[in-house]
Amino acid sequence: MNGSHQKSPNLNAYIESFHSIIERECYQRHVFECFEEAYYWIDDFMDFYNNRRYHGSLKYLSPSGYHQLFMEEGPVEERAVSL
Incomplete structure (x- = not known):
């Protein structure tokens, strides 16, 4: 088993919330021209999310x-x- 049960959306609430946050606070604020640029902004956001948010x-x-x-x-x- 992969840790997520089929047909149990409540078990995925935390990751769904995270996906919504990273979409709103990172992906919608930046236009990525290349992989390196995307990596930079996502890494920066993850540092903020884990250490300052x-x-x-x-x-x-x-x-x-x-x-x-x-x-x-x-x-x-x-x-x-x-x-």
Whole structure:
């Protein structure tokens, strides 16, 4: 089994959400003239997505920030967000 079940769209929600985000925030903002240019912008976006973009589903931390906090403190509890 490949980790995704047939006829179970709920199991694909996270990747579908990611595809929507990368489409909106990267692909629609750039015109790629060649593979190297596409690689540059997608790599730049992935760095932003993983290290600087805040995710509501990760308690408003970046994925790397959430991972670091998880490794230091264990499971991250729900917390209030101060603006």
